[in-house]
Amino acid sequence: MTRIKQFDLPDLGEGLTEGEILKWLVAVGDDVELNQPIVEVETAKAAVEIPAKWAGRVSALFCEEGAVVEVGTAIIAIDTDPGAGDLPDRPDADEPAQGGAPGRTPVLVGYGPRTTAAKRRPRRTQPSATPAPAAQDLFTPAGVRETAPAAAPLAPAAPVAAVIAGPVLAKPPVRKLARDLGVDLHVLTGTGPLGSITRADVRSAIETPAEPDVRFDASREHRVPVKGVRKLTAANMVASAFTAPHVTEFLTVDVTRGMRALDRLREQREWRDVRVSPLLLVSKAVLLAIRRHPMINSSWTGDEIVVKDYVNLGIAAATDRGLIVPTVKDAGRLSLRELADALNELVRTARAGRATPSDMSGGTFTITNVGVYGVDAGTPILPPGEAAILAFGAVRETPWVHKGKVKARRVTTLSLSFDHRIIDGELGSLFLSDVGRFLADPEAALLAWS
Known part of the structure; x- marks a missing residue:
């Protein structure tokens, strides 16, 4: 039976389809009790605290604070039997992941199942002698020590262009920002780790180069997200x-x-x-x-x-x-x-x-x-x-x-x-x-x- 249970963002009612992670109330390694508040989420209606569905130990947080998450997306993993010994931080491969499709086995923090059809990240081919790069878009809360040293990341010599014909590498918040601003991710060049597209890449795509005015530059502007x-x-x-x-x-x-x-x-x-x-x-x-x-x-x-x-x-x-x-x-x-x-x-x-x-x-x-x-x-x-x-x-x-x-x-x-x-x-x-x-x-x- 699966020890590692993934907790999906629940349907908070009133037709709400997404929520913003305002604040994590727990960190990786923390022991939690049943119904203990674990995260504060802001919806279009209110800010609410969501309780844990199981008692156990937090093994992974899948979303950063500030991320906008769709209902049904995994946000946290809890080891319901932490005293049984070390296991890989994922559900069994033969069992359906919580809220996901059968056979889906997320192994990285930040890679969670969805209730909709699976959309996999593009895989990049590496020479057999080269170690796999560490995932640079993982969310590890401040103050939490890694249990094992991560492999050294492979930094590209130059920004990697997103492949037009296939899916692009970008986090869900970046994808949402692109949708809100009307930016096509397929035509952008990613400057993030492994060529991923960042918020800065999306924003720079809509900025029209102009003669700079030192009196009224961006340093004297304050942007408030509409959410x-x-x-x-x-x-x-x-x-x-x-x-x-x-x-x-x-x-x-x-x-x-x-x-x-x-x-x-x-x-x-x-x-x-x-x-x-x-x-x-x-x-x-x-x-x-x-x-x-x-x-x-x-x-x-x-x-x-x-x-x-x-x-x-x-x-x-x-x-x-x-x-x-x-x-x-x-x-x-x-x-x-x-x-x-x-x-x-x-x-x-x-x-x-x-x-x-x-x-x-x-x-x-x-x-x-x-x-x-x-x-x-x-x-x-x-x-x-x-x-x-x-x-x-x-x-x-x-x-x-x-x-x-x-x-x-x-x-x-x-x-x-x-x-x-x-x-x-x-x-x-x-x-x-x-x-x-x-x-x-x-x-x-x-x-x-x-």
């Missing part, structure tokens, strides 16, 4: 903006009474250990207004409009990884205290970068709190599959006509964007007006709507 959450957000926003006909309405509201109501809530003994923010008041206003206008909480499928009787309330949050929208599930069923606790936990999880794909799926209505940045209003883009999104602006002390006199009042602006295929101007206006009425006087609204 993970940022890449998915960009794709979703483009798809939404050019699919759903957006309409945005604005409403400026005197929320002085609403802010005083929050102050009174904070003073109550059972609320003194709870963070009470204006976002809580806005969230409650949205939930009550949706109850009065259910069509706001719907989605367009093309053949029908799906109106949901539950509200998964999304809260847009800016993080180091980009914009994410975790959701409070079935928020309409929560009490005000439960809603406050859920919002606070959601914010903590998002800021810590620990929101899971499940946390960010299934949203039906979204609030984006632009006011925390001192912004008054905006025209938010609908999250895919949702009919409306509300932007909550900054609460400012403003000269305002109140009871016939100009007084300093606390005022905010609400911006509602909605899908005009589902929501017409009347419905959007009524919903926005109800949200504003609640914020202006929560106690009166609750009495009127109960």
